[in-house]
Amino acid sequence: MSQQGITPRASDYSQWYLDVIAAGELVDKSPVRGCMVIKPHGYGIWESVQNDLDARFKATGHVNAYFPMFIPQSFLSKEAEHVEGFAKECALVTHHRLRSSDSGGVEPDPAAKLEEPLVVRPTSETIIWHMYGKWINSHRDLPLLINQWANVVRWEMRTRPFLRTAEFLWQEGHTAHATEDEAVEEATRMLGVYSDFAHETLAIPVVPGIKSATERFAGAEETYTIEAMMQNGWALQAGTSHFLGQNFAKAFDVTFQNSDGNLEHVWATSWGVSTRLVGAVIMAHSDDTGLVLPPKVAPVQVVLVPIWRKDEDKERVLAFAKAAKDRLDGTVRVHLDDREKMKPGAKYFEWERKGVPLRLEVGPRDVDGNAVFCARRTGGKKFGIPVDDDFVSVIEAELRGIQDGLLAKATQQRDAWTFRVETYAAMKDQMAKQAGFYLVPWHDDAVTEREIKDDCKATIRCFPLDCQDEAAGRTCFYSGRPATHMAIFARAY
Amino acid sequence: MSQQGITPRASDYSQWYLDVIAAGELVDKSPVRGCMVIKPHGYGIWESVQNDLDARFKATGHVNAYFPMFIPQSFLSKEAEHVEGFAKECALVTHHRLRSSDSGGVEPDPAAKLEEPLVVRPTSETIIWHMYGKWINSHRDLPLLINQWANVVRWEMRTRPFLRTAEFLWQEGHTAHATEDEAVEEATRMLGVYSDFAHETLAIPVVPGIKSATERFAGAEETYTIEAMMQNGWALQAGTSHFLGQNFAKAFDVTFQNSDGNLEHVWATSWGVSTRLVGAVIMAHSDDTGLVLPPKVAPVQVVLVPIWRKDEDKERVLAFAKAAKDRLDGTVRVHLDDREKMKPGAKYFEWERKGVPLRLEVGPRDVDGNAVFCARRTGGKKFGIPVDDDFVSVIEAELRGIQDGLLAKATQQRDAWTFRVETYAAMKDQMAKQAGFYLVPWHDDAVTEREIKDDCKATIRCFPLDCQDEAAGRTCFYSGRPATHMAIFARAY
Numbered sequence: 001m002s003q004q005g006i007t008p009r010a011s012d013y014s015q016w017y018l019d020v021i022a023a024g025e026l027v028d029k030s031p032v033r034g035c036m037v038i039k040p041h042g043y044g045i046w047e048s049v050q051n052d053l054d055a056r057f058k059a060t061g062h063v064n065a066y067f068p069m070f071i072p073q074s075f076l077s078k079e080a081e082h083v084e085g086f087a088k089e090c091a092l093v094t095h096h097r098l099r100s101s102d103s104g105g106v107e108p109d110p111a112a113k114l115e116e117p118l119v120v121r122p123t124s125e126t127i128i129w130h131m132y133g134k135w136i137n138s139h140r141d142l143p144l145l146i147n148q149w150a151n152v153v154r155w156e157m158r159t160r161p162f163l164r165t166a167e168f169l170w171q172e173g174h175t176a177h178a179t180e181d182e183a184v185e186e187a188t189r190m191l192g193v194y195s196d197f198a199h200e201t202l203a204i205p206v207v208p209g210i211k212s213a214t215e216r217f218a219g220a221e222e223t224y225t226i227e228a229m230m231q232n233g234w235a236l237q238a239g240t241s242h243f244l245g246q247n248f249a250k251a252f253d254v255t256f257q258n259s260d261g262n263l264e265h266v267w268a269t270s271w272g273v274s275t276r277l278v279g280a281v282i283m284a285h286s287d288d289t290g291l292v293l294p295p296k297v298a299p300v301q302v303v304l305v306p307i308w309r310k311d312e313d314k315e316r317v318l319a320f321a322k323a324a325k326d327r328l329d330g331t332v333r334v335h336l337d338d339r340e341k342m343k344p345g346a347k348y349f350e351w352e353r354k355g356v357p358l359r360l361e362v363g364p365r366d367v368d369g370n371a372v373f374c375a376r377r378t379g380g381k382k383f384g385i386p387v388d389d390d391f392v393s394v395i396e397a398e399l400r401g402i403q404d405g406l407l408a409k410a411t412q413q414r415d416a417w418t419f420r421v422e423t424y425a426a427m428k429d430q431m432a433k434q435a436g437f438y439l440v441p442w443h444d445d446a447v448t449e450r451e452i453k454d455d456c457k458a459t460i461r462c463f464p465l466d467c468q469d470e471a472a473g474r475t476c477f478y479s480g481r482p483a484t485h486m487a488i489f490a491r492a493y
Numbered sequence: 494m495s496q497q498g499i500t501p502r503a504s505d506y507s508q509w510y511l512d513v514i515a516a517g518e519l520v521d522k523s524p525v526r527g528c529m530v531i532k533p534h535g536y537g538i539w540e541s542v543q544n545d546l547d548a549r550f551k552a553t554g555h556v557n558a559y560f561p562m563f564i565p566q567s568f569l570s571k572e573a574e575h576v577e578g579f580a581k582e583c584a585l586v587t588h589h590r591l592r593s594s595d596s597g598g599v600e601p602d603p604a605a606k607l608e609e610p611l612v613v614r615p616t617s618e619t620i621i622w623h624m625y626g627k628w629i630n631s632h633r634d635l636p637l638l639i640n641q642w643a644n645v646v647r648w649e650m651r652t653r654p655f656l657r658t659a660e661f662l663w664q665e666g667h668t669a670h671a672t673e674d675e676a677v678e679e680a681t682r683m684l685g686v687y688s689d690f691a692h693e694t695l696a697i698p699v700v701p702g703i704k705s706a707t708e709r710f711a712g713a714e715e716t717y718t719i720e721a722m723m724q725n726g727w728a729l730q731a732g733t734s735h736f737l738g739q740n741f742a743k744a745f746d747v748t749f750q751n752s753d754g755n756l757e758h759v760w761a762t763s764w765g766v767s768t769r770l771v772g773a774v775i776m777a778h779s780d781d782t783g784l785v786l787p788p789k790v791a792p793v794q795v796v797l798v799p800i801w802r803k804d805e806d807k808e809r810v811l812a813f814a815k816a817a818k819d820r821l822d823g824t825v826r827v828h829l830d831d832r833e834k835m836k837p838g839a840k841y842f843e844w845e846r847k848g849v850p851l852r853l854e855v856g857p858r859d860v861d862g863n864a865v866f867c868a869r870r871t872g873g874k875k876f877g878i879p880v881d882d883d884f885v886s887v888i889e890a891e892l893r894g895i896q897d898g899l900l901a902k903a904t905q906q907r908d909a910w911t912f913r914v915e916t917y918a919a920m921k922d923q924m925a926k927q928a929g930f931y932l933v934p935w936h937d938d939a940v941t942e943r944e945i946k947d948d949c950k951a952t953i954r955c956f957p958l959d960c961q962d963e964a965a966g967r968t969c970f971y972s973g974r975p976a977t978h979m980a981i982f983a984r985a986y
Binding site: 028030031032035036037038039040042043044046047063064065066067068069070071072073074075076077083088089090091092093094095096097098104105106107108117118119120127130131134135146150151155167169 | 521523524525528529530531532533535536537539540556557558559560561562563564565566567568569570576581582583584585586587588589590591597598599600601610611612613620623624627628639643644648660662
């Protein structure tokens with residue numbers, strides 16, 4: 001971030017993102033390549049995400065558990081496609097002890113070399129399906145609906161805070177079912193949970209769809225995704241849900257006795273979202289002043305800033321602000337910024353950059369009028385709110401209004417920048433003017449998909465669930481062959 | 494666990510513990526040495542612990558953050574004592590990629606060897622104090638009150654579910670202060686938070702105290718501890734809080750400008766509890782029938798078991814049980830066990846072994862009487878509870894009663910087995926009859942402490958905070974020298 005402040009979005013969107021994160025005190029670089037430190041204000045957003053999603057998972061019948069973060073190296077080669085996708089860039093534990101070195105430091109003790117290296121989980125399908133093999137015997141053991149909150153590691157070469165880091169935090173659901181239909185239903189149900197969550201909580205109008213084979217999860221039969229549009233028109237994959245077929249059940253030999261007494265392989269799903277969602281929230285809503293947060297995920301929803309010049313005002317202003325805070329406590333996440341020797345303007349500046357949705361200013365005249373003076377982070381005229389019996393409900397309504405406003409604005413942008421084009425030339429032409437979601441009739445083919453990526457960096461984000469029937473009778477925008485799908489192409493993070 | 498069921502405590506306490514865990518479906522062995530899989534019912538207990546403690550941390554001004562789980566190897570040798578305590582048995586990441594091996598499997602790619610190995614965190618003081626060095630400049634940046642929920646790894650040779658595992662889950666608080674007094678106050682405050690939590694939530698009457706130098710955390714000036722007594726009279730260290738002095742600030746050169754404009758090193762604390770607490774709960778309260786859980790940590794507090802023989806009863810019994818569940822939902826954690834083709838007796842058996850505090854049976858006659866038939870996991874006569882407007886508050890009162898009863902019982906046992914002895918001979922004599930807490934006048938000396946450990950396996954659990962004034966004028970129970978402390982000796986996990 002420059003001394004002058006935050007780089008405007010229009011001049012350098014990538015730098016703007018990094019500046020907003022720095023100004024909002026969300027993360028810091030760590031001494032470990034590709035790993036970030038999530039600072040309290042950034043972690044607070046993740047906690048809001050966790051609490052909300054965890055309740056949704058439990059409401060749909062899931063329970064949490066915890067599996068080891070170390071996976072025997074040999075497990076990763078059991079599912080053929082999975083090993084291709086995940087075995088490559090991962091952290092390997094090879095020793096279990098340090099010894100003093102001649103240079104006065106420490107070094108791995110050669111005598112403590114592991115017989116089999118351990119992989120730090122890049123995802124947990126393999127170890128979980130190893131365990132499911134022990135737990136599942138009969139159809140009475142199914143469905144098994146387990147989620148895990150955990151850290152995972154994928155050794156990324158180019159990292160970017162929240163969006164792509166070597167270690168990240170996530171949840172991974174892993175479910176086992178007696179039939180293919182039930183597993184597909186679960187995978188789509190969880191996509192719906194993610195989609196609802198993105199709309200209702202993150203205020204991000206994601207597009208749910210199916211991934212092309214190229215972008216499918218390694219080991220899945222079908223990958224469902226929610227795709228979000230950022231303010232530069234680029235796409236960001238915000239969550240995925242996989243129908244895994246019987247691939248992992250076969251790799252780990254997990255069978256169950258069905259009600260007819262026959263042995264069958266179990267059907268599987270897995271689904272996950274990560275701290276990447278925090279990056280999505282930042283990019284979707286923030287502005288050139290700094291972070292803008294939907295109230296539902298804001299660690300602080302309302303900040304009270306007391307203002308006084310004369311000493312005789314201090315006590316009554318603070319007491320009034322404290323009383324206002326006490327009214328809000330328990331209903332909204334409220335913070336009283338009573339730091340001394342710091343001017344109100346500096347406080348406003350700081351809380352704006354931290355994306356706090358509502359700022360309530362309390363000066364001597366507000367105390368006299370039994371009111372607070374309210375400023376919305378999202379703009380508009382400031383206005384007074386009486387601190388009376390309706391105070392809490394007025395604040396709640398304001399927060400709802402901000403939440404709804406952010407969703408409406410993001411939806412408007414997504415719709416404005418979703419272009420329906422019939423030819424590849426038209427897409428390239430329009431793309432040169434504005435990045436966005438390009439909805440096109442498509443003949444599914446990995447080769448032409450690759451050609452397009454190489455030519456203009458656009459990739460298939462998904463086949464949107466809600467418009468696949470439109471493909472019938474149309475021709476592919478690229479190859480001219482009969483369309484098999486409606487596809488969204490976009491530049492993506 | 495034997496086919497016959499759970500080994501009685503009296504015949505083999507260690508095996509009983511493992512049997513209770515297996516019967517309660519709390520953990521399973523994993524394919525990775527020393528790492529356990531925490532199954533949903535076990536993880537549910539940890540979630541209760543997390544939710545309760547997290548609220549207590551926030552109420553005392555702490556915020557959560559997240560630091561990388563990898564620590565550069567060189568960091569561990571920066572604090573002299575810390576390296577002795579932690580650098581030895583830890584997991585070392587040396588490579589970041591696998592490649593295909595000639596045998597058809599995978600192996601670490603020699604081309605992807607890290608320049609500096611990374612240590613999987615055994616605790617995070619080093620990386621956190623590296624970051625604090627960047628964050629702390631002035632007294633205005635202090636205090637810094639941060640907590641982290643995370644997994645950590647210590648390569649243990651002898652493991653035991655929950656009590657000692659290679660990977661475990663925990664929280665670690667790391668705070669920075671401007672003065673020694675503030676740091677000591679913080680360390681003791683958090684010991685108080687742990688102690689209150691143990692009493693109020695885990696129903697375990699822990700003894701708060703100070704560790705002897707021998708048992709102090711590597712890098713601490715003072716280690717505070719809460720010590721719990723298990724049902725065999727052994728001690729279990731349930732949580733520790735450390736006053737770190739300026740040791741880590743000096744090792745990582747973390748200074749601040751005080752209000753006089755001078756540079757000073759920062760004062761530090763750290764404090765943590767882990768999934769070991771789940772082991773403490775199991776050992777403190779369970780019986781020969783299986784798990785017994787304090788209601789405040791029970792994943793399921795009330796289970797409803799509908800009973801019918803004739804088909805015509807099924808519907809109305811289920812509807813009544815469902816209505817009773819709906820009344821309780823939102824106030825208590827309630828589960829309706831409506832599995833078909835499973836006899837009520839088998840359900841009772843399962844829920845008893847899972848430690849559910851209250852079982853409500855609902856048969857046709859209960860429906861006729863608008864009541865449920867209630868059995869407490871902790872025993873006593875079964876009794877009817879009308880399903881009327883008082884239903885929820887009666888259930889809540891029952892749960893409170895069970896919670897209080899468990900604490901009372903554990904306190905009674907702790908007091909009965911806390912022996913005040915004046916001589917070493919008396920301790921050995923009594924210890925042969927009953928393990929327990931031996932409260933003795935003690936002349937602090939690491940050599941005699943070691944002699945006692947070698948001779949009878951008893952170690953100093955702590956110098957209890959509440960009775961140190963009793964040492965004055967007395968003589969050490971072992972050496973006959975003037976007593977410096979009152980000490981609790983015990984066999985410990």
